[in-house]
Amino acid sequence: MWDQLWTNVRVAEATPNGDGFQILEQAALAIEQGRIQWIGLERELPGEPSQCARAHHVGGGRLLTPGLIDCHTHLIFGGDRSLDFDLRTQGQDYAAISAAGGGIRSTVQHTRDQSPEALCELALPRARALLADGVTTLEIKSGYGLNLGTELNMLKAAHLLADRLHVNLQPTLLALHALPPEFANDRARYVDEVIQEWIPAVVEQKLAVAVDVFIEHIAFSYAECARVLAAARDAGLAVKVHADQLSDLNGAALAAEFGALSADHLEYTNAAGVSALARSGTVAVLLPGAFLMLNESTRPPIAAFRAEQVPMAIATDLNPGTSPLTSLTLAATLARAQFGLTAAEAFAGITVHAAKALGLARTHGRLAVGQSADFCLWDAKHPRELTYWLGRPLCHTTVQAGRVRVPLSDHPPLSTSTSA
Numbered sequence: 476m477w478d479q480l481w482t483n484v485r486v487a488e489a490t491p492n493g494d495g496f497q498i499l500e501q502a503a504l505a506i507e508q509g510r511i512q513w514i515g516l517e518r519e520l521p522g523e524p525s526q527c528a529r530a531h532h533v534g535g536g537r538l539l540t541p542g543l544i545d546c547h548t549h550l551i552f553g554g555d556r557s558l559d560f561d562l563r564t565q566g567q568d569y570a571a572i573s574a575a576g577g578g579i580r581s582t583v584q585h586t587r588d589q590s591p592e593a594l595c596e597l598a599l600p601r602a603r604a605l606l607a608d609g610v611t612t613l614e615i616k617s618g619y620g621l622n623l624g625t626e627l628n629m630l631k632a633a634h635l636l637a638d639r640l641h642v643n644l645q646p647t648l649l650a651l652h653a654l655p656p657e658f659a660n661d662r663a664r665y666v667d668e669v670i671q672e673w674i675p676a677v678v679e680q681k682l683a684v685a686v687d688v689f690i691e692h693i694a695f696s697y698a699e700c701a702r703v704l705a706a707a708r709d710a711g712l713a714v715k716v717h718a719d720q721l722s723d724l725n726g727a728a729l730a731a732e733f734g735a736l737s738a739d740h741l742e743y744t745n746a747a748g749v750s751a752l753a754r755s756g757t758v759a760v761l762l763p764g765a766f767l768m769l770n771e772s773t774r775p776p777i778a779a780f781r782a783e784q785v786p787m788a789i790a791t792d793l794n795p796g797t798s799p800l801t802s803l804t805l806a807a808t809l810a811r812a813q814f815g816l817t818a819a820e821a822f823a824g825i826t827v828h829a830a831k832a833l834g835l836a837r838t839h840g841r842l843a844v845g846q847s848a849d850f851c852l853w854d855a856k857h858p859r860e861l862t863y864w865l866g867r868p869l870c871h872t873t874v875q876a877g878r879v880r881v882p883l884s885d886h887p888p889l890s891t892s893t894s895a
């Protein structure tokens with residue numbers, strides 16, 4: 476007998492290479508110990524639903540997709556940056572605001588000296604918004620501490636939040652984000668500290684599974700980032716890169732050189748960078764929220780990614796400065812509207828390719844026997860619709876590792892029955 480059986484659902488997922496949809500009508504899905512144990516047509520079930528499983532949920536004909544995966548967020552932070560946005564809409568640019576003491580450093584001021592518990596409380600409403608929109612796996616970066624104590628507190632807050640909300644967490648040490656003023660005249664010593672103190676502490680306390688760096692004129696150089704990525708790799712952590720967001724510093728090539736799971740942003744990535752990503756199997760993560768809010772006009776090289784078969788994922792980049800975006804489906808809609816992704820590419824970008832961007836392709840992002848039982852039921856007819864509406868909540872129910880999340884109250888309920 477299975478733990479759970481879901482019937483009367485229309486199962487939809489991306490084809491493995493992300494170029495189309497596979498839809499199974501009148502389908503059923505069974506869960507055993509948090510994993511998918513059976514999936515197929517309802518009429519091929521081995522017996523009556525009540526005989527097959529201890530709990531039976533009837534999906535009401537809804538669309539059932541893999542749980543969504545937000546593979547790039549900075550959702551732990553203090554304060555907000557609504558004033559920065561006001562200045563930007565009046566013509567100041569991101570780099571100038573940052574140089575004048577706004578930007579990342581102002582968030583750092585509001586994040587330092589907060590306890591993990593306090594940081595978790597501040598982040599909970601933002602995380603709940605993501606989860607209500609279908610997210611079951613969530614990457615969270617540190618990066619607003621710029622000192623070891625606060626970076627660790629941010630990562631601890633991410634773990635507290637994941638325990639509270641039952642979300643599959645992938646925590647990342649964003650080791651090089653901005654140079655704190657205390658090190659203004661001593662960049663090399665800051666990088667040394669990251670390598671000699673931060674990375675070992677994070678490994679010892681098992682607080683992160685990956686290390687990220689920001690290569691940019693307003694952030695860190697290729698050489699500085701390379702030193703940190705080498706140390707991260709030697710410490711057994713995965714690596715990823717904020718690359719080519721505001722200018723071309725060969726960020727994609729840097730990511731490829733270190734076998735990064737993902738290179739993120741990529742607006743200014745050059746042709747050699749695209750080829751390097753293709754060779755290293757690195758996922759291109761598109762962040763259309765930051766593109767929108769920074770009023771960018773240079774788009775990531777989507778046609779080249781397609782031509783070289785670089786898998787594309789999409790994430791919210793949820794952060795106070797450049798992407799206060801708390802809906803992954805809206806991020807995917809923006810990727811279609813702004814970058815011209817197809818509906819199938821956008822859907823793969825928040826499921827199968829997002830799983831790959833986190834190194835989780837074997838366990839997440841698809842609906843197959845053995846994968847974690849992470850899925851969503853949607854009040855939608857076709858998965859195209861998930862990346863069509865601008866901010867319309869369609870998610871009815873989410874299930875993460877077999878745990879059912881309470882449906883949103885204004886949707887008609889599911890019928891469920893439990894047998895002895």
Ligand code: DI6
Binds near residue numbers: 652
């Ligand atoms: N790129 C981003 O989009 C965020 N960090 C980064 O390196 C923005 C962070 C911020 O402005 O607070």
Ligand code: FE
Binds near residue numbers: 547549717792794
């Ligand atoms: Fe980011």
